[in-house]
Amino acid sequence: MAALTADAGGRRFVDMVLRARELSILAALIVLVAVTTAVNSSFLSTQGVKDIFLNASILALLAVGQTMVVVTRNIDLSVGSVVGLVAFASGKFVAGHDRNILLVLVVGMLIGAACGVVNGVLVSFFKVPALVVTLGTLYVIQGLDYYWAHGQQINAADVPASLLDLGNGSVLGIPYLPLITVVVMVAVGYYLRAYPSGREFYAIGSNPDAARLAGIAIRKRILTAYVVSGVLAGLAGVLWLARFGTVVADAAHGWELKVVSAVVVGGVAIVGGLGSVYGAALGALLLTTIGSVLVVLKVNSFWQDAIAGALLLLAISVDRLLALRVNRALRKRNARHGA
Amino acid sequence: MSESPPILALKDVRKAFGAVRALQDVSLELWGGEIHALAGENGAGKSTLVKTLAGVHRPDEGQVLLDGRPVEFHGPGDAQHAGVAVIYQEPTLFPDLSVAENIFMGRQPRSRFGRIDRRVLRAETAKLFVRLGVALDPDRPARGLSIADQQIVEIAKAISRDARVLIMDEPTAALSGNEVARLFTVARTLRDQGCALLFISHRLEEIFDLCRRVTTLRDGRYISTELLDGLTADDLVQRMVGRELDTLYPKQETTIGETVLKVSRLTREGVFTDVSFEVRSGEIVALAGLVGAGRSEVARAIFGIDRYDAGTVEVGTVRLAGGSPTTAMSAGLALVPEDRRQQGLVMEGSIERNIGLTQLRSLRRGPVISRKIERDRAADWAIRLQLKYARLSDAVGVLSGGNQQKVVLAKWLSTEPSVLIIDEPTRGIDVGTKSEVHRLLSELAGQGLAVLMISSDLPEVLGMADRVLVMHEGRLTAEIPRDQATEETVMAAATGQTRQEAA
Missing domain, CATH: 3.40.50.300 (P-loop containing nucleotide triphosphate hydrolases)
Structure with a gap:
């Protein structure tokens, strides 16, 4: 930015306020890591850091897709089931064959896209509440997956080495998984910020009535959001197979709530209109780090969910409190102007 | 009258919502270079007319004419594309987006690869605000703007579209004297540039001050279109009330x-x-x-x-x-709220259920609510208020507005x-x-x-x-x-x- 005018200063202030959420999560992460490292110095080893990023990648990928949906004032609860289905399906697809990795990825994402289309059409064209639709598809997809799997599982021995390498290998010391996630995150984040159609997702969530009056193609955008969420869940499914090799039917069972937590903790307003994919990804990283920290500190892993839940409540309470304060301040300021 | 056809017109338009006839055979012609007033009491159909022009509603019968040719607006986007801009009573902004983005939503200036050119976006917005004579930061979020400022953003939106037709639905209701004067200056400028304007206000002196011609509606019917010159406020009230x-x-x-x-x-x-x-x-x-x-x-x-x-x-x-x-x-105390459908009634509930809601404890026989007491009580009130209904077990949603209001009244009067x-x-x-x-x-x-x-x-x-x-x-x-x-x-x-x- 070369132009440093007075209003650029104002802009930077607004940007800073909007970024405050991302910054505070980052701060929380740093404090968490610092304290843990002080207690156990091996926490920050190369392997330890690598593990955290590997573990956070899939969650962050899902959080990016979920952000697109949540920003339009909707929700996608079916992502956990889609990951499970795609992980198993692509396992079946590759078992015993030497498939091209790209083909596997495309097939996985197509399955995800199909699930996204079903969600999106029901929500946008038939105007069924998103919570109900995606809760329904959560169970339907899970049921299909269980029926198909019938107690079988995919074993790492059946998965081609090239695919397993995608899940565990690295380039220049950076594992593929976080690399893929970062590329996707930056692409989606840039699209949402820089493109007119990207801004429309925020407009829809911010004020649906005004969006309609502004002539925004609401149904198309909501459908797009669900398809993107589905495609990314499909991608996450293939990566799940690549990372773990062994896949049972209920892979990623219950992950939908983890994803929603990550998104909300990351500052995406659950009522839409506000938040970024970067925040959501940071939220995913924070939740994953907490998981690792608990292991290092030898806290019973049962606590992990409780802590994630507490963090979610904290995030929502802070948001609400801030909103009330801002409203109150504005109300009083307007009153003084009026008087 | 000029030789060229009116920019935007309605011809014998009818529109009904269920049993309510909101518009019946209404015609309206908006000419370039003229500010046209729309007068009528609350509920006369003004807002429905505005929404028909804006492409939100489609007429059941009759036509919308653009430059003399019939058009069909399939949505607000079509109307905007045709150069029709509307400033609604309630500003319709996106609270989470910046003022500049609000103004240019859907028409953002682009740079290479179709990205939003934020520098141009900001500059264009600042230019609009200079033209309107207001000091607003293009980058601030719309959340927290005063009604007057929100209104300004809406006007900036309309101007930026180079709208040929500007419809203002009670824009002055929440403005102060200075703000109204500022708005009128802008409106006259647009008129002189050849725009057609439709202005709605409850303040008659504003209509006389600003407009040249007036169309009056009463209970959804077209009453008259005439020049304001030579008309008195009493005449206008007479046409609006008509009794x-x-x-x-x-x-x-x-x-x-x-x-x-x-x-x-x-x-x-x-x-x-x-x-x-x-x-x-x-x-x-x-x-x-x-x-x-x-x-x-x-x-x-x-x-x-x-x-x-x-x-x-x-x-x-x-x-x-x-x-x-x-x-x-x-x-x-009893409070019959403003919005019957949202606050006054359970629309899917029956008449008797709705009437009983405020007095559930007195409807009990033993620990449970007696359907018989509930029904008797409701029947009693229905007679006292001359409620028109088929069965007391009908949903209140099927009643007319007036009868719904009676149910709300019964519900509250039963608390004595x-x-x-x-x-x-x-x-x-x-x-x-x-x-x-x-x-x-x-x-x-x-x-x-x-x-x-x-x-x-x-x-x-x-x-x-x-x-x-x-x-x-x-x-x-x-x-x-x-x-x-x-x-x-x-x-x-x-x-x-x-x-x-x-x-």
Whole structure:
């Protein structure tokens, strides 16, 4: 930015306020890591850091897709089931064959896209509440997956080495998984910020009535959001197979709530209109780090969910409190102007 | 008339919502270089007409003509594309997006690869604000803007579209004198540039000040289109109302008794300030004012829905603790809210269920609610209020607006209140039922009920009230006895032109 005018200063202030959420999560992460490292110095080893990023990648990928949906004032609860289905399906697809990795990825994402289309059409064209639709598809997809799997599982021995390498290998010391996630995150984040159609997702969530009056193609955008969420869940499914090799039917069972937590903790307003994919990804990283920290500190892993839940409540309470304060301040300021 | 066809016109348009005929055979012609006024009472169909022009509604019959050729707007986008811009009563902004983004949503300036060019976006917005003579930061979020500033953003939006037709649906309702003047300057500039403007306002002097021609609607019907030159305010009111007030407002003589509701120095910061008044038994007190003056908010605070920061509310001799509708109800208050469908009724519920809702405990036989008591009670009220219905088990949603209002009234009258607060008693109710509601209110006051009536319908205020309280920007600005209340005195106080001390 070369132009440093007075209003650029104002802009930077607004940007800073909007970024405050991302910054505070980052701060929380740093404090968490610092304290843990002080207690156990091996926490920050190369392997330890690598593990955290590997573990956070899939969650962050899902959080990016979920952000697109949540920003339009909707929700996608079916992502956990889609990951499970795609992980198993692509396992079946590759078992015993030497498939091209790209083909596997495309097939996985197509399955995800199909699930996204079903969600999106029901929500946008038939105007069924998103919570109900995606809760329904959560169970339907899970049921299909269980029926198909019938107690079988995919074993790492059946998965081609090239695919397993995608899940565990690295380039220049950076594992593929976080690399893929970062590329996707930056692409989606840039699209949402820089493109007119990207801004429309925020407009829809911010004020649906005004969006309609502004002539925004609401149904198309909501459908797009669900398809993107589905495609990314499909991608996450293939990566799940690549990372773990062994896949049972209920892979990623219950992950939908983890994803929603990550998104909300990351500052995406659950009522839409506000938040970024970067925040959501940071939220995913924070939740994953907490998981690792608990292991290092030898806290019973049962606590992990409780802590994630507490963090979610904290995030929502802070948001609400801030909103009330801002409203109150504005109300009083307007009153003084009026008087 | 000029030779070229009007830019935008409606021809014999009809539009119905269920059983309600919102528009019947309405025609309207908007010519370039002219500001056209649309006059009519609340519920006359003005908003429906605006939404038809804006492509939100499609006419059931009749045509929309653009440059003399029939067009069909399939949505607001089509109308915008055709150069029709609308400034709605309630600004429609995106609170989370920046002011600049709000203005250019859907038409953002692009740079390479179709990205938004934020520098141009900001510069264009700043240019618009300079042209409008306002100091707003293009980058600030729309959340928290005052109504006047939101309005400015809407106007900037319309100007930036190079709109050929600008429709303003009561844009001045919440503006101060300076802001109105600023708006009018902009409107005249646009007119001189060849735009066609449609202007809607309840303030008649604004219509006479700004417009050249006026079309009047009454109860969804087209009444007349004429030049304002040579027309008087009385003529216009006559066309809007179209009937003698006395027959419409059957006011009974009542004996006015003791004070039953006493409100002292009630304040909710930023909403209303230092509001004091009394309502006596047998009296109908109207609370008049412009939309957004804080009238409904005062009612909500009295009834305990919203908290207040200072002041007291007394019913009889009891001082109410704020913030509790339950205590307000047991003290003898009843509140018939503004929005029947959202706040007054359970639309899917039956008539009898809705009437019984306020008195569930008294409907019990033993621990459970008796359907028989509920039904008998409802039947009793239906007769007393002359409710028109097929079966008491019908959903209230199928009733007409007037009959729905009677159900809300029955629901609250069954609590045997001493004070009835009624917010916009006849909004969206057809004329016939309107006078029935009025007669009912008069009778209730005759029986000793204290009535506080909030109304934006000026003839209703003048016809019904024993006393008129007027609010302007959160303060009581006048208290006018019945014999001195005229359209002029009430409107003057409502627009803040006079500041009498409220007694």
